[in-house]
Amino acid sequence: MNANCGNLPGNRSASGWTDYAQLGKQLAQIEATSNGRVAVDVIGQSHRGRDIYTARVGTGDRVLLITSEIHGNEKTGTEALLQMLKTLGSSGSPQAKAIRDNLTIVAVPKFNPDGAELNRRQNDFPWNEVVEKFPQLAGTNAPYYYSNGAQGFDVNRDFSADLTAEPSPATRPSNETLPGMYLTNESRALRDLYVNLRDEFGKVHAYVDLHHMGPCNENIGTDQYVTVALDFPPLGSEAAGNPRYADWPLLDQDASRRHTLAAALGMMQHAGNGSGTGSPFFGGVSQYVHYQVADGYSFDRDYAGQARSAFALNGSASVLFEVRGQSHAWGQKQKGQLTKAVEAGIFGIAERMADRSVDNLNGDDFYELPKYW
Numbered sequence: 001m002n003a004n005c006g007n008l009p010g011n012r013s014a015s016g017w018t019d020y021a022q023l024g025k026q027l028a029q030i031e032a033t034s035n036g037r038v039a040v041d042v043i044g045q046s047h048r049g050r051d052i053y054t055a056r057v058g059t060g061d062r063v064l065l066i067t068s069e070i071h072g073n074e075k076t077g078t079e080a081l082l083q084m085l086k087t088l089g090s091s092g093s094p095q096a097k098a099i100r101d102n103l104t105i106v107a108v109p110k111f112n113p114d115g116a117e118l119n120r121r122q123n124d125f126p127w128n129e130v131v132e133k134f135p136q137l138a139g140t141n142a143p144y145y146y147s148n149g150a151q152g153f154d155v156n157r158d159f160s161a162d163l164t165a166e167p168s169p170a171t172r173p174s175n176e177t178l179p180g181m182y183l184t185n186e187s188r189a190l191r192d193l194y195v196n197l198r199d200e201f202g203k204v205h206a207y208v209d210l211h212h213m214g215p216c217n218e219n220i221g222t223d224q225y226v227t228v229a230l231d232f233p234p235l236g237s238e239a240a241g242n243p244r245y246a247d248w249p250l251l252d253q254d255a256s257r258r259h260t261l262a263a264a265l266g267m268m269q270h271a272g273n274g275s276g277t278g279s280p281f282f283g284g285v286s287q288y289v290h291y292q293v294a295d296g297y298s299f300d301r302d303y304a305g306q307a308r309s310a311f312a313l314n315g316s317a318s319v320l321f322e323v324r325g326q327s328h329a330w331g332q333k334q335k336g337q338l339t340k341a342v343e344a345g346i347f348g349i350a351e352r353m354a355d356r357s358v359d360n361l362n363g364d365d366f367y368e369l370p371k372y373w
């Protein structure tokens with residue numbers, strides 16, 4: 001394989017990606033030209049005062065919630081969501097109409113705007129300012145997901161399945177198997193949005209979280225690089241049936257695998273042929289493995305503080321996209337191709353939720369995808 005896969009020439013800055021100011025303008029334009037189909041809203045502000053935008057499209061009774069840039073340097077999802085909103089806001093195609101009639105999609109295209117403007121993973125929330133906001137934490141150390149160097153949090157560890165939890169010294173997690181504290185404006189705003197949607201619709205049927213990973217990963221047993229790795233929630237002890245989460249009866253890992261499979265099918269379908277090979281943007285779709293005791297590996301991942309885990313424990317099917325390459329390191333080289341792959345995966349889910357065929361997929365087929373870890 002190409003030893004320079006992570007070191008490609010080209011523009012590595014974030015300047016070609018949609019920044020915060022551009023996002024506000026683009027969303028306003030999409031809303032204005034959508035004939036009332038797309039509604040833009042603000043669900044809160046980041047610690048540095050930037051709006052956290054949402055865009056809602058569709059009038060159906062199933063809900064698909066999608067976030068991008070929970071990690072501020074992972075940007076293809078934002079471009080893919082803008083494309084999706086443009087299409088669903090303006091297209092008269094039967095496919096777009098079916099999605100609008102049968103789904104309500106709520107997109108949060110730049111969920112961590114402070115991190116996005118800094119082009120980094122964490123948000124911007126120094127611990128001393130956390131303690132000013134939550135005085136009950138005075139004298140408490142920061143949780144493990146706070147970065148002293150960045151003076152901010154990995155927002156995707158700040159969630160808990162207890163949607164009423166408030167920060168206290170007793171809830172400070174020391175490792176990734178424990179839930180987060182809901183310290184950040186971002187996690188708190190998304191929690192509120194989730195609860196409001198659940199109140200309105202009875203449940204949030206699916207939650208999709210859009211990320212990036214390393215650029216050089218190969219699918220195990222193939223000669224392909226991974227274009228997108230997909231995952232269902234990493235909730236521990238998979239082999240033993242998730243005994244840690246027996247108290248969460250709404251958890252439905254098979255539903256998450258079915259929706260994840262729908263994303264894979266969408267990418268393969270839109271890549272131009274059934275196998276998903278031969279497309280200029282398609283290296284390969286794979287499963288992100290979080291349980292493995294074989295071949296020299298031993299791990300059983302449990303990320304209770306991730307948004308997708310918290311919402312899955314509340315009954316949502318949850319799907320993770322990990323797109324090849326960190327956008328801040330890779331710049332424009334693959335922007336268009338990777339954005340198309342993500343968009344195809346999102347439409348793969350939306351189309352199968354709209355016609356309900358996602359209910360009849362075999363979730364175990366997810367395990368037939370090539371493995372990546």
Ligand SMILES: [Zn+2]
Nearest residue numbers: 071074211212
């Ligand atoms: Zn990420």
